[in-house]
Amino acid sequence: MALTTSQRTELGLELYQALRDGRTVSPLTERFPTIDIEDAYYISQAMLAPRLENDGETVCGKKIGVTSEAVQSMLGVYQPDFGFLTHVMAFPNKADIPIAGNLIQPRAEGEIAFILKQDLAGPGVTEADVLAATDYITPCFEIVDSRIHNWTIKIQDTIADNASCGVYVLGDDRINPRGLALDQLKVVVSKNSEVLSQGEGSAVQGNPLTAVAWLANTLGTFGIALQAGEVILSGSLVPLEPANPGDRFSMTLSGEGIAPAQVSCQFTS
Numbered sequence: 001m002a003l004t005t006s007q008r009t010e011l012g013l014e015l016y017q018a019l020r021d022g023r024t025v026s027p028l029t030e031r032f033p034t035i036d037i038e039d040a041y042y043i044s045q046a047m048l049a050p051r052l053e054n055d056g057e058t059v060c061g062k063k064i065g066v067t068s069e070a071v072q073s074m075l076g077v078y079q080p081d082f083g084f085l086t087h088v089m090a091f092p093n094k095a096d097i098p099i100a101g102n103l104i105q106p107r108a109e110g111e112i113a114f115i116l117k118q119d120l121a122g123p124g125v126t127e128a129d130v131l132a133a134t135d136y137i138t139p140c141f142e143i144v145d146s147r148i149h150n151w152t153i154k155i156q157d158t159i160a161d162n163a164s165c166g167v168y169v170l171g172d173d174r175i176n177p178r179g180l181a182l183d184q185l186k187v188v189v190s191k192n193s194e195v196l197s198q199g200e201g202s203a204v205q206g207n208p209l210t211a212v213a214w215l216a217n218t219l220g221t222f223g224i225a226l227q228a229g230e231v232i233l234s235g236s237l238v239p240l241e242p243a244n245p246g247d248r249f250s251m252t253l254s255g256e257g258i259a260p261a262q263v264s265c266q267f268t269s
Contacts, residue, residue, distance in 0.1 A: 003032060003039045012046020015147050015161055019047070022104055024149040027157050040159035041222060047162055048084055061085035062226055063142065064215040065163045066155075067204040067235030075240075079155055080205070082215055083163025085231060091169045091265065097143065098268050099245055103166050106145045106243045106267075109236030110189045110251045112182070112201065112208050113140035113170055119227050120212075122220025127209035130216070133226075136174040137208075139187065139253035139263040142233050143167045143243060168233060171253070171263035183207040185255035187237050192248055199237030201255075208234040245269035 003011075011028060018025050028035055028043070051057045065081045066072055072079075091097055099106060117135035145166030148157050158164050183202040190196055204211040211234045216226050226232055243249070250264035 003035060007032070008039060008042045009046045011160065012043045012048075013050070015043070015047040016050050018147040022101060024104060024147055027148050027152050027154070028160055029154045029156050035156045035160075037156060037159060040156040043160035044083065044162050047160070051086060057086035057088050059084050060087045060090065061231030061233070062215060062219065063163055063165060063233035064211050064235050065142075065144065065233075066158065067211050069203070075151065075153060075158075080211070080214065080235070081155060081158045081163040082218055083159070083165045085165065085168065085233070089165060089167045090231075091167055093169060093172050093263055093265075095169055095265050096268050097167060097169075097265055099243070100269055103143065103145045104147065105151065106143045106166055107240040108243045108249050109142050109144060109240050110187045110197075110199065110238045111140045111142050111236050112185065112234050112253065113138050113168075114177075114208070114212055114232040114234060115174075116226060116228050116230050116232060119225050120216040121225035122217030125213045125216040125220070127207065127213050130209045130212045131177060133228075134177055137177045137182075138173050138175060139171040139251050139261050140233060141169040141249060141251060141263055141265055142236065143169070143265075144240065168231075169263055169265045170231065171261050173259075173261035175253075175258050175261060180255065180257050182209055185253060185258070187251055187253050189238050189241075189249065189251045191241060196241060197238035201237065203237045204235035211235050243267050
């Protein structure tokens with residue numbers, strides 16, 4: 001049985017308060033075993049609402065997560081999630097990112113971000129539509145963060161928790177994606193000056209364009225469009241890595257037809 005409207009609202013507000021208090025809550029799926037994806041989406045909306053209405057945040061993009069086999073295996077979640085980005089989540093390239101009062105149990109992941117110049121409204125969005133609607137791509141660190149205790153999540157938990165969104169950092173390069181084999185682009189991630197992981201665009205549903213099309217079509221079922229000017233995070237190409245005070249992460253995106261592009265950030269207490 002699906003959750004009631006009041007249950008969805010209460011759980012969304014519980015997650016919002018956990019975000020504001022910097023604490024975790026027990027998994028929703030343990031307390032409400034019948035919770036489904038639709039419940040989770042509406043819980044995420046109830047979590048997002050006070051951020052927009054009370055805290056003055058504005059939506060500036062969307063994200064797809066848990067797309068790669070590496071991340072799915074780490075989290076034990078075997079289908080993608082989706083969430084909303086707000087302007088306070090955005091940090092500039094080379095930023096210092098404070099953990100205290102900002103993040104709870106952060107993990108860094110390397111991605112390709114899409115910045116749109118046209119709306120994308122599903123259903124029926126194709127990879128060609130995504131390419132046509134994209135202004136440029138750039139390397140990105142998404143710092144995911146879970147309000148669920150010890151990352152003990154199922155797909156319903158992470159969708160309800162706004163896809164475990166934390167903050168994100170965009171590179172400065174603006175790469176024209178047309179004519180590029182996005183599935184063959186490569187990333188190399190380093191932590192504290194040592195190579196940590198490597199991945200290719202094919203790690204996210206075979207191609208980042210496919211991932212963004214999936215996101216547009218999935219959100220389209222809820223009447224939500226990807227909008228011109230928004231940042232769309234297409235999913236991690238590498239395993240997630242815990243981030244602690246003093247850690248510095250850097251990533252290089254390279255491939256045939258582009259000059260190497262970089263993004264970096266460091267974490268403070």
